[in-house]
Amino acid sequence: AAANLAADDFVGISFWIISMALMASTVFFLWETQGVSAKWKTSLVVSALVTFIAAVHYFYMRDVWVATQTTPTVYRYIDWLLTVPLLMIEFYLILRAIGVASPGIFWRLLLGTLVMLIPGYMAEAGYINITVGFVIGMLGWFYILYEIFYGAAGKAAETVTSEAVKFAYNAMRWVVTVGWAIYPIGYVLGYMTGTADQESLNIIYNLADFVNKIAFGLLIWYAATSESQPMS
Amino acid sequence: AAANLAADDFVGISFWIISMALMASTVFFLWETQGVSAKWKTSLVVSALVTFIAAVHYFYMRDVWVATQTTPTVYRYIDWLLTVPLLMIEFYLILRAIGVASPGIFWRLLLGTLVMLIPGYMAEAGYINITVGFVIGMLGWFYILYEIFYGAAGKAAETVTSEAVKFAYNAMRWVVTVGWAIYPIGYVLGYMTGTADQESLNIIYNLADFVNKIAFGLLIWYAATSESQPMS
Ligand SMILES: CC1=C(/C=C/C(C)=C/C=C/C(C)=C/C=O)C(C)(C)CCC1
Ligand SMILES: CC1=C(/C=C/C(C)=C/C=C/C(C)=C/C=O)C(C)(C)CCC1
Numbered sequence: 001a002a003a004n005l006a007a008d009d010f011v012g013i014s015f016w017i018i019s020m021a022l023m024a025s026t027v028f029f030l031w032e033t034q035g036v037s038a039k040w041k042t043s044l045v046v047s048a049l050v051t052f053i054a055a056v057h058y059f060y061m062r063d064v065w066v067a068t069q070t071t072p073t074v075y076r077y078i079d080w081l082l083t084v085p086l087l088m089i090e091f092y093l094i095l096r097a098i099g100v101a102s103p104g105i106f107w108r109l110l111l112g113t114l115v116m117l118i119p120g121y122m123a124e125a126g127y128i129n130i131t132v133g134f135v136i137g138m139l140g141w142f143y144i145l146y147e148i149f150y151g152a153a154g155k156a157a158e159t160v161t162s163e164a165v166k167f168a169y170n171a172m173r174w175v176v177t178v179g180w181a182i183y184p185i186g187y188v189l190g191y192m193t194g195t196a197d198q199e200s201l202n203i204i205y206n207l208a209d210f211v212n213k214i215a216f217g218l219l220i221w222y223a224a225t226s227e228s229q230p231m232s
Numbered sequence: 233a234a235a236n237l238a239a240d241d242f243v244g245i246s247f248w249i250i251s252m253a254l255m256a257s258t259v260f261f262l263w264e265t266q267g268v269s270a271k272w273k274t275s276l277v278v279s280a281l282v283t284f285i286a287a288v289h290y291f292y293m294r295d296v297w298v299a300t301q302t303t304p305t306v307y308r309y310i311d312w313l314l315t316v317p318l319l320m321i322e323f324y325l326i327l328r329a330i331g332v333a334s335p336g337i338f339w340r341l342l343l344g345t346l347v348m349l350i351p352g353y354m355a356e357a358g359y360i361n362i363t364v365g366f367v368i369g370m371l372g373w374f375y376i377l378y379e380i381f382y383g384a385a386g387k388a389a390e391t392v393t394s395e396a397v398k399f400a401y402n403a404m405r406w407v408v409t410v411g412w413a414i415y416p417i418g419y420v421l422g423y424m425t426g427t428a429d430q431e432s433l434n435i436i437y438n439l440a441d442f443v444n445k446i447a448f449g450l451l452i453w454y455a456a457t458s459e460s461q462p463m464s
Contacts, residue, residue, distance in 0.1 A: 004296065007306045007357045016310050020288060024281045024314070031262060031277045035270050225274075 005066055011199050012066045014206045019058035025051040025214045032221055039097040040224035046090055047217030050083045054213050071198050076205065077121040084113045087216065088144070091153055091172065094220075098165055100156040108147050116140030120187070130191045138184060148173050164227035171219040175212060182208035237298055243431050244298045246438045251290035257283040257446045264453055271329035272456035278322055279449030282315045286445050303430050308437065309353040316345045319448065320376070322404065323385055326452075330397055332388040340379050348372030352419070362423045370416060380405050396459035403451040407444060414440035 005012050029048035033041045057079035061072040088109035095101035116137045123133020147153050157169045186204035189196035196204065237244050261280035265273045289311035293304040320341035327333035348369045355365025379385050389401045418436035421428035428436065 005306055013306065013310060017313060020285050020310070020314055023288070024285050024318075027262070027284060028277055028281055031265060031280070032274065034265065035273050 009066065009069075011069075011202050011206075012062065014203050015058060015062035015065050018206050018210055019055055019062050021210065021214060022051045022055035022058055025217060026055060029217055029221065032225070036224040036228040040220075040228065043090055043093050043097070043220050044217075044224060046086055046093060047220055050086050050213050051217060053082050053086075054079055054209060058209075065202065069198075071202055073121075073124050077117065077124070080117055083213065084117060085110050087176075087212070088113055090216075090220065091148060091169070094165060094169055094172075095153065095156050095160075098160060098162060100159055102152060102156075105147070105151075105153045105156070108151065109144055109153070112140045112144035112147065114140070115143065124187075124191070134184070134187060134192065137187075141180065141184070145177060148176060162227065164223040167226075168220055168223035171223075172216065175216050175219070179208065179211040179215070182211070241298065241301075243301075243434050243438075244294065246435050247290060247294035247297050250438050250442055251287055251294050253442065253446060254283045254287035254290055257449060258287060261449055261453065264457070268456040268460040272452075272460060275322060275325050275329070275452050276449075276456060278318055278325060279452055282318050282445050283449060285314050285318075286311055286441060290441075297434065301430075303434055305353075305356050309349065309356070312349055315445065316349060317342050319408075319444070320345055322448075322452065323380060323401070326397060326400055326404075327385065327388050327392075330392060330394060332391055334384060334388075337379070337383075337385045337388070340383065341376055341385070344372045344376035344379065346372070347375065356419075356423070366416070366419060366424065369419075373412065373416070377409060380408060394459065396455040399458075400452055400455035403455075404448065407448050407451070411440065411443045411447070414443070 005016060026048045029044050029051065033044045036044060057075050061075045064070065064072040064075070089106060091109060092101050092103075092106040095105065117140070119128065119133040119136040119140075121133075122128045123130050123137075148157075157166075160166050160169065182204060186196065186201055186208065189204070190198075190201035237248060258280050261276050261283065265276045268276060289307050293307045296302065296304040296307070321338060323341060324333050324335075324338040327337065349372070351360065351365040351368040351372075354360045355362050355369075380389075389398075392398050392401065414436060418428065418433050418440065421436070422430075422433035
């Protein structure tokens with residue numbers, strides 16, 4: 001650490017907690033691949049990639065915050081640019097494992113991701129207007145929601161018979177709806193209404209990453225283990 | 233390390249020993265998952281997460297201590313905030329593996345953890361009165377003890393037939409009673425009666441972490457291996 005964490009730096013403490021939790025989750029998802037059936041293994045590995053990439057970025061972000069008390073926006077978006085497409089791959093993988101996915105699902109979700117994140121970054125970094133970045137970003141997110149609820153992915157999911165896959169797909173879909181909503185809410189409070197300062201904005205984004213990276217992976221793990229080892 | 237360990241810095245030496253022991257335990261628990269039956273694997277992985285998270289924090293705490301000879305309270309509590317809930321998950325997992333757990337058990341134990349640790353931190357960091365923090369923290373701990381002895385977890389444990397699970401549950405319960413008691417004792421000696429200085433307080437907490445993290449995991453490992461590979 002470039003500097004020591006102060007006992008009253010609660011934003012720094014939240015960075016610290018989350019970076020360790022992400023590291024631990026990575027170990028957990030990787031090791032738990034041992035106990036699940038073949039079709040779930042790749043999904044767990046990808047969950048581990050998400051938490052691993054995020055952990056590394058969080059270690060940098062934490063140091064930036066602790067040393068300078070400024071928002072590490074560029075690291076955050078680099079992290080999202082890698083991890084959000086991986087989360088989209090999870091939807092594809094889970095449908096592919098039961099033979100109902102087409103690659104087009106993945107490409108459309110990736111497109112939605114880029115439309116959501118790139119304008120968001122350009123606005124937070126000051127290249128484009130805050131409201132313009134927000135509106136375009138929202139369209140990207142809505143496009144993702146459309147695809148997983150009503151588009152080809154949503155339709156493919158309707159044909160699923162496995163209870164565990166159904167549970168996972170459904171839960172993942174709600175994470176993308178409710179868990180992801182925290183980011184644009186933070187953005188509005190932080191940049192548009194001015195109600196949230198940098199401290200609060202970082203705590204909000206950190207909390208959101210906890211839900212959307214760790215809890216998301218745990219849902220997949222839960223579905224995978226409940227199907228793989230019928231408890232007796 | 234920001235500074236070198238002095239030959240007479242016994243607190244520093246204890247930090248050093250424990251951080252390495254935690255690292256080694258992590259490797260041990262992870263690799264030993266290979267040899268145990270499916271239902272014990274997750275418990276061992278979670279034991280590894282506890283020692284892994286603690287190891288990383290101990291490396292930081294050790295450096296803070298060696299460089300400044302001051303107590304790294306904030307790192308200790310961040311560590312506890314992550315590892316104590318994981319220890320509570322162990323109770324849940326061991327009961328879930330044999331099909332007698334309800335998720336409510338986990339949530340109540342998590343609640344007890346937060347009531348125990350947050351006031352403890354607030355008091356040690358100077359936000360609230362030392363005695364108030366102690367009394368509320370004790371209530372949280374008693375609530376955990378109630379749950380694992382007489383509450384839903386305790387009742388579920390009574391229905392267990394596997395000798396190994398019974399042994400593990402019972403031993404874990406005694407660790408939470410006797411091993412955990414070291415922390416409030418250290419707190420009383422360090423902050424309330426003034427009999428223990430910062431050196432002693434750190435040695436006491438370090439020793440307690442050794443028992444409650446490493447020995448706790450070893451008990452689970454012992455139960456897992458005695459069931460998985462009946463020695464012959
Ligand atoms: C809609 C919207 C946003 C949404 C960001 C999201 C939803 C990020 C999700 C990140 C995740 C899930 C990371 C997990 O690994 C921005 C760019 C803040 C601002 C523009 C409008
Ligand atoms: C009751 C009580 C305490 C208990 C702390 C405990 C029991 C910590 C346990 C930590 C463990 C088990 C870590 C292992 O990974 C405090 C907060 C010192 C002070 C307030 C009263």
